[in-house]
Amino acid sequence: xxxxxxxxxxxxxxxxxxxxxxxxxxxxxxxxxxxxxxxxxxxxxxxxxxxxxxxxxxxxxxxxxxxxxxxxxxxxxxxxxxxxxxxxxxxxxxxxxxxxxxxxxxxxxxxxxxxxxxxxxxxxxxxxxxxxxxxxxxxxxxxxxxxxxxxxxxxxxxxxxxxxxxxxxxxxxxxxxxxxxxxxxxxxxxxxxxxxxxxxxxxxxxxxxxxxxxxxxxxxxxxxxxxxxxxxxxxxxxxxxxxxxxxxxxxxxxxxxxxxxxxxxxxxxxxxxxxxxxxxxxxxxxxx
Amino acid sequence: xxxxxxxxxxxxxxxxxxxxxxxxxxxxxxxxxxxxxxxxxxxxxxxxxxxxxxxxxxxxxxxxxxxxxxxxxxxxxxxxxxxxxxxxxxxxxxxxxxxxxxxxxxxxxxxxxxxxxxxxxxxxxxxxxxxxxxxxxxxxxxxxxxxxxxxxxxxxxxxxxxxxxxxxxxxxxxxxxxxxxxxxxxxxxxxxxx
Numbered sequence: 271x272x273x274x275x276x277x278x279x280x281x282x283x284x285x286x287x288x289x290x291x292x293x294x295x296x297x298x299x300x301x302x303x304x305x306x307x308x309x310x311x312x313x314x315x316x317x318x319x320x321x322x323x324x325x326x327x328x329x330x331x332x333x334x335x336x337x338x339x340x341x342x343x344x345x346x347x348x349x350x351x352x353x354x355x356x357x358x359x360x361x362x363x364x365x366x367x368x369x370x371x372x373x374x375x376x377x378x379x380x381x382x383x384x385x386x387x388x389x390x391x392x393x394x395x396x397x398x399x400x401x402x403x404x405x406x407x408x409x410x411x412x413x414x415x416x417x418x419x420x421x422x423x424x425x426x427x428x429x430x431x432x433x434x435x436x437x438x439x440x441x442x443x444x445x446x447x448x449x450x451x452x453x454x455x456x457x458x459x460x461x462x463x464x465x466x467x468x469x470x471x472x473x474x475x476x477x478x479x480x481x482x483x484x485x486x487x488x489x490x491x492x493x494x495x496x497x498x499x500x501x502x503x504x505x506x507x508x509x510x511x512x513x514x515x516x517x518x519x520x521x522x523x524x525x526x527x528x529x530x531x532x533x534x535x536x537x538x539x540x541x542x543x544x545x546x547x548x549x550x551x552x553x554x555x556x557x558x
Numbered sequence: 559x560x561x562x563x564x565x566x567x568x569x570x571x572x573x574x575x576x577x578x579x580x581x582x583x584x585x586x587x588x589x590x591x592x593x594x595x596x597x598x599x600x601x602x603x604x605x606x607x608x609x610x611x612x613x614x615x616x617x618x619x620x621x622x623x624x625x626x627x628x629x630x631x632x633x634x635x636x637x638x639x640x641x642x643x644x645x646x647x648x649x650x651x652x653x654x655x656x657x658x659x660x661x662x663x664x665x666x667x668x669x670x671x672x673x674x675x676x677x678x679x680x681x682x683x684x685x686x687x688x689x690x691x692x693x694x695x696x697x698x699x700x701x702x703x704x705x706x707x708x709x710x711x712x713x714x715x716x717x718x719x720x721x722x723x724x725x726x727x728x729x730x731x732x733x734x735x736x737x738x739x740x741x742x743x744x745x746x747x748x749x750x751x752x
Contacts, residue, residue, distance in 0.1 A: 279611055279612050282615065282616065283615055283645055286616065286637075286641050289619070289637075290619065290622075290637045290638035290641060292634075293623075293634035293637070294633065294634030294635060297632055297634060298632060306633055309627075310627050310630060310633065311630075313627050314628055317628055320579060321579060321582060321583050324579050324584065325584070328583060331584060331588075332584060332587055332588055335590070397587070398583065399582050399583055399586075399628075400586040401582075401629050402581050402585075402598070402625065402629060403596075403631075404697055405677065405678070405681050405686070406629060406630075406631050437630060444630055451687065472690065472691030472693065472694065473681075473689070473690065473694055474693055474697050475691045475693035475694065477693070543587070543589060
């Protein structure tokens with residue numbers, strides 16, 4: 271009797287391990303339109319209303335926790351924000367002068383850089399789901415194909431660029447955040463608008479990104495703003511991210527002035543706590 | 559080993575689905591000290607401790623698969639790691655039958671650690687080219703602490719949910735062995751008197 275029980279237990283264990291490995295191998299080997307991916311998307315779509323309902327029902331609990339967290343965090347941020355305000359006041363005066371010049375230059379060269387967010391077809395969505403592990407920096411929002419959302423559309427929140435759409439369903443879409451290890455964003459920074467690529471510095475750290483492939487002599491300093499470049503670095507074709515979307519701020523520079531310099535960027539957006547987002551459904555503007 | 563009755567299977571399925579939906583829709587969006595609680599390893603640990611290795615392993619596989627499906631993650635990773643967690647917790651129950659009040663806390667922390675490390679190893683084996691950062695280790699540690707605090711109430715909740723469907727409760731079994739299996743002084747009374 272005991273032997274039979276042990277044999278049965280081991281057989282079930284072996285069967286489940288084999289199932290996991292077969293699923294893993296098959297999923298990893300097939301394309302995005304394969305059977306397992308389709309089944310996964312179908313199931314996910316069926317469960318979306320349940321998740322949306324649960325997300326709405328549990329919002330008061332999230333808000334309560336958020337209030338405690340925000341109050342504690344806000345105390346620590348007051349001093350930093352005062353310094354930031356003083357610096358921005360100085361910059362504002364300079365920016366107003368530059369802005370007038372930029373308007374004239376934009377008209378002159380017909381640059382797309384003067385696009386406002388309204389021209390980019392923003393669709394405001396609520397976050398209904400967030401990946402449970404730090405290895406997948408993804409969220410799900412309640413806007414999908416029915417709202418004009420397509421794969422590749424950039425996504426922002428009230429602070430900055432946060433990611434891009436990677437899967438679209440009828441009424442929902444999956445957004446991969448800029449802190450996911452697969453994300454690379456062409457950006458520019460500094461007084462001379464030096465180009466580079468921003469990617470996560472390490473897995474599981476939503477507050478630290480690194481700007482790579484900058485020129486060693488690029489004039490970039492701590493505190494400089496990092497914004498999207500608007501073009502791809504290889505062929506200068508239009509990027510999926512419109513020009514000028516804020517990404518973050520330079521926090522420190524390692525090996526400065528060398529070929530291996532690493533410019534660390536702190537994202538403006540608090541990627542641990544996102545409630546509402548805007549999907550830019552016309553990333554090339556009204557005429558794009 | 560606990561037999562998997564239809565009633566127990568139904569309750570486990572409902573518990574697993576509810577746990578994953580609450581985790582993804584609410585708990586994942588509640589950052590505490592820069593990390594989130596992760597209910598999956600705790601649920602699997604509790605089922606393993608209460609129902610044994612077969613139910614624990616199968617429940618871990620199911621919860622992992624459901625998590626991978628709804629999160630659009632690579633299928634098979636969570637199910638493989640949680641299967642090991644559930645089986646391990648179940649074997650602990652079958653081999654040692656621990657009865658301390660704080661056992662779920664210690665096993666919950668161990669299950670969280672095993673899940674975190676196992677998931678990370680799988681990711682690196684599958685070719686994620688990101689370095690391990692202190693932030694990741696800090697986050698793993700924070701999740702471990704939060705989960706350890708949640709382990710006892712969650713274990714009690716799971717026990718309550720499965721109450722009545724478990725045919726062979728470890729403590730009841732031990733009590734029965736004590737009172738009817740010749741260990742009790744009451745049953746050995748006649749022999750002692752003789």
